[in-house]
Amino acid sequence: MSETRALPSYRRGRAVILRASVIVLALAFLSAPSLTEAQPKQPQRVASLNLASDEILADLLPLDRLVAATALVDEVGTSNAVGRIPKSVARFPKVDVERLIALKPDLIVVSEYTDADVLRALERSGLRAHRMVGLDSLAGFRRALLALGDAVGEPAKAARLAKDFDDRLAAIEKRLQGVPRPRVLYWASGFTAGSKTAFDALISCGGGQNTAALGGITGITNLGVERAYGLDPDWLFIGQNSTTSKEIRSHPLLSIMRSVKAGHVVEMPGALLVALNHHAAKSCEFMARALHKERFAH
Amino acid sequence: MSGSHLLEVSNLSVRRGTRDVVQQVSLTVNTSERIALVGPNAAGKSTLLSAIARLLKPSQGTISLAGRSLATFSSREIARRIAFVVALQEGAPLISVRESTALGRYPHAGPFQDLSAADHEAVSRAIAETCLQDLEHRTLGSLSAGERQRALVARALAQEPSLLLLDEPSAHLDIGHGLDLFELLETIARRGVAIVAVIHDLVAAAQWATRMLVLDHGRIVDDGPPSMVMKGEPLGRAFGVSIAEARTRDGAGSTWRFERRISS
Amino acid sequence: MTASRVNGFLGLGLLASVLLALCLGAVRYTPGEIAAEALRVAGFSSTSTLDEAHTVILGQIRLPRVLLAALVGGALAITGALLQVVFQNPMADASLLGVGSGAALGAVIAVKLGWSFDIFMALPAAAFVGALGAALIVYMVAQGTRSSSLTSLILTGLAVSAFLSGLTSIILIASEEFRVRAVFFWLAGGLEGRGFTHLGLAALLVIPACIVAGFLCRPLDLLLLGETEARTLGLNVPRMRLLLLGLAALLSGATTSIAGSVPFVGLMAPHAMRSLVGPRASRLLPASFLAGAILVVLSDLLARAFSDKYDLPLGAITSLSGAPYLLQILRRTERA
Numbered sequence: 001m002s003e004t005r006a007l008p009s010y011r012r013g014r015a016v017i018l019r020a021s022v023i024v025l026a027l028a029f030l031s032a033p034s035l036t037e038a039q040p041k042q043p044q045r046v047a048s049l050n051l052a053s054d055e056i057l058a059d060l061l062p063l064d065r066l067v068a069a070t071a072l073v074d075e076v077g078t079s080n081a082v083g084r085i086p087k088s089v090a091r092f093p094k095v096d097v098e099r100l101i102a103l104k105p106d107l108i109v110v111s112e113y114t115d116a117d118v119l120r121a122l123e124r125s126g127l128r129a130h131r132m133v134g135l136d137s138l139a140g141f142r143r144a145l146l147a148l149g150d151a152v153g154e155p156a157k158a159a160r161l162a163k164d165f166d167d168r169l170a171a172i173e174k175r176l177q178g179v180p181r182p183r184v185l186y187w188a189s190g191f192t193a194g195s196k197t198a199f200d201a202l203i204s205c206g207g208g209q210n211t212a213a214l215g216g217i218t219g220i221t222n223l224g225v226e227r228a229y230g231l232d233p234d235w236l237f238i239g240q241n242s243t244t245s246k247e248i249r250s251h252p253l254l255s256i257m258r259s260v261k262a263g264h265v266v267e268m269p270g271a272l273l274v275a276l277n278h279h280a281a282k283s284c285e286f287m288a289r290a291l292h293k294e295r296f297a298h
Numbered sequence: 299m300s301g302s303h304l305l306e307v308s309n310l311s312v313r314r315g316t317r318d319v320v321q322q323v324s325l326t327v328n329t330s331e332r333i334a335l336v337g338p339n340a341a342g343k344s345t346l347l348s349a350i351a352r353l354l355k356p357s358q359g360t361i362s363l364a365g366r367s368l369a370t371f372s373s374r375e376i377a378r379r380i381a382f383v384v385a386l387q388e389g390a391p392l393i394s395v396r397e398s399t400a401l402g403r404y405p406h407a408g409p410f411q412d413l414s415a416a417d418h419e420a421v422s423r424a425i426a427e428t429c430l431q432d433l434e435h436r437t438l439g440s441l442s443a444g445e446r447q448r449a450l451v452a453r454a455l456a457q458e459p460s461l462l463l464l465d466e467p468s469a470h471l472d473i474g475h476g477l478d479l480f481e482l483l484e485t486i487a488r489r490g491v492a493i494v495a496v497i498h499d500l501v502a503a504a505q506w507a508t509r510m511l512v513l514d515h516g517r518i519v520d521d522g523p524p525s526m527v528m529k530g531e532p533l534g535r536a537f538g539v540s541i542a543e544a545r546t547r548d549g550a551g552s553t554w555r556f557e558r559r560i561s562s
Numbered sequence: 563m564t565a566s567r568v569n570g571f572l573g574l575g576l577l578a579s580v581l582l583a584l585c586l587g588a589v590r591y592t593p594g595e596i597a598a599e600a601l602r603v604a605g606f607s608s609t610s611t612l613d614e615a616h617t618v619i620l621g622q623i624r625l626p627r628v629l630l631a632a633l634v635g636g637a638l639a640i641t642g643a644l645l646q647v648v649f650q651n652p653m654a655d656a657s658l659l660g661v662g663s664g665a666a667l668g669a670v671i672a673v674k675l676g677w678s679f680d681i682f683m684a685l686p687a688a689a690f691v692g693a694l695g696a697a698l699i700v701y702m703v704a705q706g707t708r709s710s711s712l713t714s715l716i717l718t719g720l721a722v723s724a725f726l727s728g729l730t731s732i733i734l735i736a737s738e739e740f741r742v743r744a745v746f747f748w749l750a751g752g753l754e755g756r757g758f759t760h761l762g763l764a765a766l767l768v769i770p771a772c773i774v775a776g777f778l779c780r781p782l783d784l785l786l787l788g789e790t791e792a793r794t795l796g797l798n799v800p801r802m803r804l805l806l807l808g809l810a811a812l813l814s815g816a817t818t819s820i821a822g823s824v825p826f827v828g829l830m831a832p833h834a835m836r837s838l839v840g841p842r843a844s845r846l847l848p849a850s851f852l853a854g855a856i857l858v859v860l861s862d863l864l865a866r867a868f869s870d871k872y873d874l875p876l877g878a879i880t881s882l883s884g885a886p887y888l889l890q891i892l893r894r895t896e897r898a
Contacts, residue, residue, distance in 0.1 A: 094736065189744075190755050221872040222747055224754050226588040226619055252622035252757075256615055353793055377796030384790050391786045392841050401783055405796040409780050457795070 042153030043107035043128075049095055050111035051079060052276040053132055056148055057109070058084040059278070060157050067103050068092050077241070077270040080279040101125055107151060135276040137201045138169065138284075145278055161278050168281035169205060172288050175295045176207040182291060184208035184266070185233035185259075189243050192223040198276055202268075203237060205280075206287025225253050235259050235291060240267040266290040304329050304492050305350065305461055310359035311516075312342070312349045318357065319345045321516040327461065332487045333494045334507035334524075338537055342516040343496045347463050350494070351382040363461070377405035381454035383464040386447055390438035395449050398438055399424050402456030424455035428482060444475030451482065462486065464495040468502060480506040500541075501554055504528050512536055528554055565845035568838050572852035576632065579856045583628045583863040588870065589619050596620070626761045627753050631862040632855035633761065634753075634817045635827055637768040639835075639854025640775055641813045642828025643846055647785050648806050649712055652836070653888075655828045656814035658719040659807065660696040662825075663726035665818035668692020669748050670733050673741045683759065685748065686819040693815030696726055701807060751822035751877025753862055760820050767816040771809050775847060778806070782843035823877045826884025827854050833891065 046061060047068035048054045054073040057066055058081040066085065071093040073079045090103060095118055100108065108122060108129045122129050130151040134140035142162055149158020184203045186193040193199035194217030195210065203210045211233040212223070236259045238244045245267055248254050259265065272283040289296045305327035312320040319342045327333060335343050348354045350361060352368055361368040363379060371379075381402075391398075402424065403417045413421075425431055428448040438446055447467060454462055464483075468476040480502065487493050497503040503510060504524040512520040512527060514536035520527050527533055534541050540559045545552045585591050591612075599620060601607045610617065638656075645654040656662065672678040672688035704718040734742055781802050784792040793799050817824065831854035832846060839845040857880070865874040 191743075215871065217871050220743070222752075222754065223871070224588070224866070224873050226623060226866075227870065227872075229615060229619065230588050252618050253615070256618055351794055353790065372796075373793070373798055374796035377794060380794075382790075382794040384788070384794070387788070392836075393783070393786070397783075397842060398787070401780075401787065401795065404780060404784060407780075410777060 043105075043151075045103065045105045046107045046109065046152055047090075047092075047100055047103060047105035048109045049092055049114070050109065050132060051274070052111070052135060052144070053109040053148060054085065055079065055081045055275070055279060056145055056158075056161070056277045057152070059161060060149060060154050061152055063089070065152075067105050068100070078274060080271045080275055080282075097121055097125065100127065109148065109151070132276075136196050136198055138205055138280060141201075141277055141280050142166070144276075165278045165281050169284060172205065172207075172281075172284055176288060176292060179207055179292050179295060181207055181209045182234035182264075183211045183214070183231075184235040184237050184291070185211040185228060185231055186237045187223075187228060187244055187254075188239060190222055190224060191220055192217065192228065193220055194218045198274075198280075199237070202273075202280065202283050202287055205284035206266075207291050208235065208237075208287070225251070229253055229257055232257075233259050235264040235266060237266045237268070237287075239273050240269045242270075303327060304364060306362045306365075307350065308360050308362075310346075310349060310361060311357050312345050312354055313357040314345060314354075319516055320349060320356075322359070323513075323516070323518050324359075325511060325518060325521065327492050327494060329460070329490050329492050330487050331492050332484065332506060332508045333492075334497045334503035334510045335494060335513060336497060336500060336503050336510060336533075337513035341513040341536070343513050344465050346513065347382070347465055347494065347496055350461075351380055351463055352376050353382070374405045374408070377457060379459055380461045380463065381457040381459035383450045383454050383462070383467060385466045386443060386450070386470045390441075390446060392437050392439055394435050394437055395430050395441070395452070396421065396425065396434045398449055399430075399452045399456050402453040405457055420458060421456050424452045427455055427486070428452040443470045444472070444478065447471060447475075447479060448482070451479075451486075455486070460491060462491050462493045464493070466496050466498055469498060476502060500528070500533075500537075500556075504554065534559070565839045565849065568835075569845075569848055569852065572849060572856065576852050576856050576859070579859040579863075580628055580632065583631070583859050584620065584624055586863060587624060587866050589616065591616070591620060622757065626758045627756055627862070628859060630753055630756050630761045630764060630820065631859045633764050633768055634821045634824065635831070635854035635856070635858025636851035637764075637772070637813045637817045637854075638824060638827040638858070639831035639850040640772055640847060641810045641817075642854075643832040643843075643850045644775060644782070644806050644810045644813075645828070646832055647782050647843070648803055648810070649716065650785075650788075652833055653829065655825075656810060656818075657723065657825070658716055659811055659814065660700045660719050660722040660726060661693045661811055661814040662818055662823055663723040663730070664696025664699075665689040665693040665815060666745075666749055666823070667696075667726045667730045667733075668819070669822075670730050670737075670745050673745050673748075674733050674737050678744065683763070686760065686763070689748075689819030690815045692726075693818055694811055696722060697807070697811035697815070701804070747875070748822045749877075750875030751824045751880075752865065752873055752875055753821055754873050756820060764816055764820050768813060771812050771816075772847075772851065775806075775809055778802070779843040779847070782806075783841075786841055821876065824858065824880050825877060826880045826888070827857055830884055830887050831857060 044065050045067045046057065046065055048057050048066065049068070049070060051070055051072045054069045063086060066089050068090045069085050069092070071091045073081055073085050074091070076082050092099070095110070095114065100122070105127060108127050110119065110129055110131050112131060112133045112135060114131065119129055119131070130148065132144050132148065135144055142165060145162055145165070146158050149155045186199045186203070192212045195213035196218055197220065200210045200213055211231050215231060236257065238248065248260060248265065254260055266287060268283065268286055272279070272286055275283050303326040307323060307325045310320060310323045311318045323346060335347065337343050345354060349356055352373070363371070368376065400413060400421050403413055403420060407413050407417055425434055428451050430445070430448055430452055433441060433445060438449060441449060468479055471479060483493055483495065484506065507524055509522065510520070510524050510527040511518055512533050514532070519532035519536055520530050528541055529543060538559060539556045542555045543552050544555045581593060581596065584596050585593060595611055598607070598611050599617065602610055603621070612620065641656050642654070645656065645658065646652050648654070649658065668688040668691050669685050672685045677684035677688065700715070700719045700722045703722065704715040734745060781797055784795055784797045785799070785802065789799055832850040835846055835849040835853050839849045861879040861883070862876055864879055865876050868874050
């Protein structure tokens with residue numbers, strides 16, 4: 001009698017265990033995504049290794065979650081986030097894998113130009129890397145901004161920054177409606193920027209046409225002063241306080257260019273010149289105000 | 299025979315690397331002497347010659363030229379008195395015989411002055427003495443070995459030296475050209491130039507020289523006229539041969555016979 | 563053909579090349595316009611056939627550039643000729659002195675520290691210092707070795723060049739992209755953006771050095787005979803070699819700092835001229851200078867006129883013509 005009663009309880013126990021295991025396995029299976037993703041949804045220790053993402057994260061991320069930024073972020077005249085990143089955040093002049101690992105970041109943000117080999121070294125050390133790509137057009141800046149927002153777990157904030165970006169650009173576009181687009185040439189000590197460059201994007205959104213791109217030039221090329229003169233742009237686009245800005249009025253040929261003689265020179269501050277993110281809206285505004293002053297007179 | 303010597307070498311030692319290649323050599327040279335410097339390989343003959351030409355610095359001893367220590371001369375002053383004809387080499391620059399000979403006037407004319415008429419005459423004389431007039435404008439590279447050797451001598455003569463040094467001048471010459479060369483050297487000596495030549499061929503040396511210097515292991519082991527030196531013990535010992543004079547059947551001429559001897 | 567006739571032809575060739583280079587480019591001129599402008603500048607006429615921009619381009623942009631090309635070409639050729647005598651080798655050239663690597667290191671340092679972007683002429687000055695410094699190091703190290711033979715000088719030059727190139731690479735890797743780009747274009751060689759200031763400075767260094775070299779014709783001929791032969795003729799060979807190496811370093815440093823790396827001219831010009839006028843310095847030096855000048859003027863013209871979008875690197879053009887020429891020489895000497 002005790003045996004037969006014992007048997008059903010033993011069988012019942014086994015069934016319980018079996019059922020429990022199934023439930024546990026099911027739960028495990030359901031939570032599988034979070035297991036295969038070794039990092040938490042919201043990275044808590046983000047290392048930013050390029051200026052563009054430094055500037056974005058300064059606006060996007062609660063700064064206690066940032067563990068590293070580039071040394072450039074403190075440079076006045078280059079950075080749009082000077083003074084925004086606290087001293088407690090480590091500064092990286094370059095990609096130092098060992099120093100990075102020591103910080104134990106759970107996400108590293110690198111530039112488009114970071115070597116694939118370096119990336120693989122980072123990944124093999126167990127670090128997760130996010131690459132900023134497509135930073136050669138305004139649409140590209142926007143996409144990169146949103147992608148970074150997703151990667152750091154702040155999609156809503158990124159969307160707000162993107163909306164602000166869109167609004168500012170739309171405002172510029174509204175003011176520039178129907179305006180004739182002057183021909184603008186970017187010039188830096190003999191070099192110019194053709195299509196597929198950030199400078200090209202700035203010229204377009206500021207209401208101009210890129211003379212170099214019209215001439216079939218792609219990327220940064222060694223144009224030379226004779227050709228530059230021959231292109232006869234309506235406006236010259238240079239960096240403020242650069243070698244070019246210093247020499248432009250004393251150079252025998254540059255000083256007699258139609259654009260320079262007419263005072264049609266856009267001298268953009270360094271930080272705006274190299275902005276590859278939502279700050280580019282300010283750059284576009286700067287360009288638009290310079291090229292089309294009358295449209296901003298209110 | 300009397301009077302001060304043209305060249306006086308006293309107790310000269312020359313060190314190359316870690317050893318003294320020339321050891322305590324003393325000798326004198328007078329005008330018109332034809333001295334053959336002979337000895338086995340690596341005896342120090344070329345080194346001695348180079349030291350006399352001041353191409354190498356002695357580690358010990360003195361060399362005086364006309365009573366004055368060689369060390370007090372500038373290199374150009376030496377070059378105006380001592381000419382050195384190096385052994386013939388492969389590859390010659392593409393300059394003409396005349397241009398090459400004219401370079402021999404450098405000690406006299408210097409780096410900047412143009413060659414004077416006197417310089418050009420000296421060059422012509424040197425070319426005439428070496429019978430190179432017909433080849434004057436040919437490049438050195440286009441000459442035969444014998445002609446090139448003569449061209450080197452011509453350049454040395456253009457220096458108007460009182461002492462002419464030659465290192466193995468007949469080394470690459472066939473027998474005919476070798477005889478021509480020695481005849482030329484005899485003519486030069488006859489007009490007062492002292493000649494010291496390192497000569498490989500003992501028979502040629504004995505025929506040409508007025509005096510033979512035998513160098514063995516850096517030391518002078520014999521010094522005298524060929525008839526004496528060739529028959530002497532030191533020469534044979536230095537080369538490890540026994541030397542016997544062999545007269546021709548008619549007794550008019552003689553030559554030398556060599557036989558390998560087991561070291562004594 | 564006599565040497566003076568060859569030099570005459572070369573002189574005419576240079577004038578023709580200069581004229582051609584002045585005519586062609588992004589803007590074109592006719593020889594008539596150039597002649598008229600020359601007359602106007604010389605004060606023989608007061609009318610101008612060109613508008614202001616064209617006058618500026620011709621007189622202030624193109625003229626100094628073409629003259630500089632000629633000067634650089636001549637200096638490179640003389641450097642090659644001198645070194646070929648010192649090293650007793652027709653293939654010797656300034657790279658043996660470590661000058662190119664020294665200049666590159668100087669330039670890279672100037673770019674890295676930002677001097678080149680802030681101070682006018684900082685890059686050429688730094689390159690020049692680097693070039694001379696490298697030559698000095700090579701010479702001192704070679705002197706320190708027990709054998710002061712030519713072989714040790716050559717090997718030391720190679721070693722020092724490699725060392726300096728290593729340093730240059732290290733600095734470049736630690737630099738931002740725009741700096742690396744600036745250095746790259748400098749290293750590739752070119753005369754874009756060089757004006758009268760560059761021409762004046764180059765002339766200040768090159769012309770006296772060439773004149774001094776001209777005075778050393780006879781010692782150069784003596785060195786042709788061989789070291790021992792030269793010494794027996796009373797030449798102080800070590801001192802003369804030092805002087806010649808110093809001149810070569812000065813010339814090479816000046817050209818590299820102004821125009822970057824322009825290889826093969828020091829090899830091609832003297833070599834080609836040697837077969838025409840012979841090895842004697844009094845004939846070879848002037849002929850080499852003229853031949854080198856023509857070569858670089860025409861190469862720079864090609865660099866400018868090839869594309870309407872950008873300049874080709876000058877160094878690349880001389881390399882593209884120089885390397886086949888070198889191979890041709892090697893084939894011919896092997897066949898002989």
